Amino acid sequence: MLTKLHLQDYSEKISIHGLRYVLKKGAKQWEKILWMTILTVAGICILNKFYQSWQLYNHSLIQIIIEDPLFPLKEIDFPAITVCMNSNAMYSKVKTLTEIYSNESNSKKYFENSIKAISIMRFPHFNALAPLVRSLKMEKIPPEEIRDIMLYLGPTIDDMLVKCFWRGIKYNCSDLFRRQRSEIGFCYSFNSKTADRNSNYSDRNPPLTGEDDQLIPLRTNSAGRMSGLELILRNMEYENFPGKDAMTGYNVMVHNPGEFPDETMSYKAHLDINRVSQISVSVAKVSADQSLYWINQKDRKCTMKKSSSYLISDDLSREGNPESFCLKKCRLDVIYKFCKCIPYYSITYEDLSETCGVEHLNCLNLINVRLRNFPPPIEESGFPDWSLPEYMNCSCPTPCSFISYTSENRKITTFNEFNIRNFSLESNHIYLDIHYKKPYVISFRRSLKYSAEELIVAFGGMASLFLGCSIMTILEVIYYTYKLLIELKKVNTIVDVTPN
Known part of the structure; x- marks a missing residue:
C-alpha cells in the first residue's frame, strides 16, 4: 500500500x-x-x-573538413631546404688523401675504389653497389675512420654555394646553412631543426633559438618568384669520380623543418646553360581536434602526441617530429639486424655499432628491396602473395596534426632579372629559386564525425x-x-x- x-x-x-x-x-x-x-x-x-x-x-569516427581556405602564410614555417652534392666526395680531396694514405700505386687505387663505393652507399640505391663489388678491387678501411674520412672528403658550404638570397636580400651562405645528415650522406640544410647544431655556425643560422631553447624556423608572408630562398650553386662535375657511372649534380630536398630530408622526394639539379630551376611550394595544414582523444589510436589511425620511443641523438636536434624519425630508424634497424653495421651518416646508434665499410657492400645490396617495403595490409585485395616482396617488419603511424609541403620543379629560360639585381649567372652556375606558389595556405581540421x-x-x-x-x-x-x-x-x- x-x-x-x-x-x-x-x-x-x-x-x-x-x-x-x-x-x-x-x-x-x-x-x-x-x-x-x-x-x-x-x-x-x-x-x-x-x-x-x-x-x-x-x-x-573521423572526418576532415576545410577549416580555412585562406590561412595566412605568416603562421607557417618556411620549409627546410636540403642540398646534397650527388657524389658525396670531392675527387680532388680523394686524390690528396690517397697520396697521404699510401705510396704504393695498387694500394692507392684500391683505396680510391673503396672511397668511391662508400660515397655511393645510400638509400634507395644500395643495388648500385653490386657492380662495384664484382668489378673493383677494394681495400678495407677501418670502420672507426670512415665517418671522419667522409666528413673531410665532402664539400664545404663555400665549395657548393656561390651566393644565397633570403627574401631578396643577399647573405653569406654559411649564415643560412648547417650541416645535415641524410640517408644519402652529409648535406647542408636551410631552416632545418634536424641539422647539426654543435658546430660553430653564425647566430643567424635558422632555425633561431628562442625561449627555453625552442627552435624557431624562419617564415615569410610573400609568395611568387624570388620571394623565398634563392641559391646559386657551383657546378662541380670536375670533382666527380671519373667514369660513365659518375654521379653528377645536386639533390635538392624540400621538407618539413622538423623532419629529416627524404631522398626519394628529391629534385635533381644539374647545369643547364641558359635555363634556371624554380621550385614552387604549396602548403596544407591539418589540425587535430581534441575530440580525437576520445578514441584509441587504432581507430583514429594516427597519433595525437609526440612519441619518445625513437632513439634520436641529442647532437642532431633538440626539437622535431618524432614520428618522422620512425621510418629512418626502421631502416637502420633492418640494416643493423642483417648486416651488423650502420652507414656513416646514421642518425641513431652512432656510438653503438660498427660503421658499414666495403666488407658490407654485398649485404646492403641484398637487403635493398626489403628496405623499400612495409608489411602488406591484412585481408586487403590487390596484394596477392606472388606480388609481395621482402619487407621491413615495422609500421610508422602518421601524426594527426601536421603541415604538408608539396613542391614542383620547372626550368625556365633566364631573363634579365639577374643583371638587374647586380649579378649574372656564369657558365658553371646552377640557379635555384624556392618559393611559395600561393600567398595562402589551405587549413584542414581532423575531428570526430x-x-x-x-x-x-x-x-x-x-x-x-x-x-x-x-x-x-x-x-x-x-x-x-x-x-x-x-x-x-x-x-x-x-x-x-x-x-x-
Missing part, C-alpha cells in the same frame, strides 16, 4: 510525460493500458535512437521529445527512489519490533 501511494505521489510530481495517467487514482483500466503502451513504445524508440547514435559515434557532446545532445533530445526527460528528471528519479527506500526501511523496522 505504501509503495502504491508513493508511486502515485511520484507520478503527480515527476516530469516524465504520461506516467501520471498510468498511476492516476480512479483511472479506467483501458486508460492505464493505453498510456503504459505509449510509454513503452516511447522508451523503445528512445533506446533504438540512442543505439543508432552510439553506433554512429563508434564507427563513423560524431563527438561525445553530440551523442549526449542526441540522447537528451530524443528523451525530451518522447518523454519530456532531462537531467532534472534523472535527479528526481534518484530522489524519489531514495525516499521510497527510506520509507520501506521504516516500515520494516516497525514490523520487526512489533511483538508476536
Whole structure:
C-alpha cells in the first residue's frame, strides 16, 4: 500500500510525460493500458535512437573538413631546404688523401675504389653497389675512420654555394646553412631543426633559438618568384669520380623543418646553360581536434602526441617530429639486424655499432628491396602473395596534426632579372629559386564525425521529445527512489519490533 501511494505521489510530481495517467487514482483500466503502451513504445524508440547514435559515434569516427581556405602564410614555417652534392666526395680531396694514405700505386687505387663505393652507399640505391663489388678491387678501411674520412672528403658550404638570397636580400651562405645528415650522406640544410647544431655556425643560422631553447624556423608572408630562398650553386662535375657511372649534380630536398630530408622526394639539379630551376611550394595544414582523444589510436589511425620511443641523438636536434624519425630508424634497424653495421651518416646508434665499410657492400645490396617495403595490409585485395616482396617488419603511424609541403620543379629560360639585381649567372652556375606558389595556405581540421557532446545532445533530445526527460528528471528519479527506500526501511523496522 505504501509503495502504491508513493508511486502515485511520484507520478503527480515527476516530469516524465504520461506516467501520471498510468498511476492516476480512479483511472479506467483501458486508460492505464493505453498510456503504459505509449510509454513503452516511447522508451523503445528512445533506446533504438540512442543505439543508432552510439553506433554512429563508434564507427563513423573521423572526418576532415576545410577549416580555412585562406590561412595566412605568416603562421607557417618556411620549409627546410636540403642540398646534397650527388657524389658525396670531392675527387680532388680523394686524390690528396690517397697520396697521404699510401705510396704504393695498387694500394692507392684500391683505396680510391673503396672511397668511391662508400660515397655511393645510400638509400634507395644500395643495388648500385653490386657492380662495384664484382668489378673493383677494394681495400678495407677501418670502420672507426670512415665517418671522419667522409666528413673531410665532402664539400664545404663555400665549395657548393656561390651566393644565397633570403627574401631578396643577399647573405653569406654559411649564415643560412648547417650541416645535415641524410640517408644519402652529409648535406647542408636551410631552416632545418634536424641539422647539426654543435658546430660553430653564425647566430643567424635558422632555425633561431628562442625561449627555453625552442627552435624557431624562419617564415615569410610573400609568395611568387624570388620571394623565398634563392641559391646559386657551383657546378662541380670536375670533382666527380671519373667514369660513365659518375654521379653528377645536386639533390635538392624540400621538407618539413622538423623532419629529416627524404631522398626519394628529391629534385635533381644539374647545369643547364641558359635555363634556371624554380621550385614552387604549396602548403596544407591539418589540425587535430581534441575530440580525437576520445578514441584509441587504432581507430583514429594516427597519433595525437609526440612519441619518445625513437632513439634520436641529442647532437642532431633538440626539437622535431618524432614520428618522422620512425621510418629512418626502421631502416637502420633492418640494416643493423642483417648486416651488423650502420652507414656513416646514421642518425641513431652512432656510438653503438660498427660503421658499414666495403666488407658490407654485398649485404646492403641484398637487403635493398626489403628496405623499400612495409608489411602488406591484412585481408586487403590487390596484394596477392606472388606480388609481395621482402619487407621491413615495422609500421610508422602518421601524426594527426601536421603541415604538408608539396613542391614542383620547372626550368625556365633566364631573363634579365639577374643583371638587374647586380649579378649574372656564369657558365658553371646552377640557379635555384624556392618559393611559395600561393600567398595562402589551405587549413584542414581532423575531428570526430560524431563527438561525445553530440551523442549526449542526441540522447537528451530524443528523451525530451518522447518523454519530456532531462537531467532534472534523472535527479528526481534518484530522489524519489531514495525516499521510497527510506520509507520501506521504516516500515520494516516497525514490523520487526512489533511483538508476536
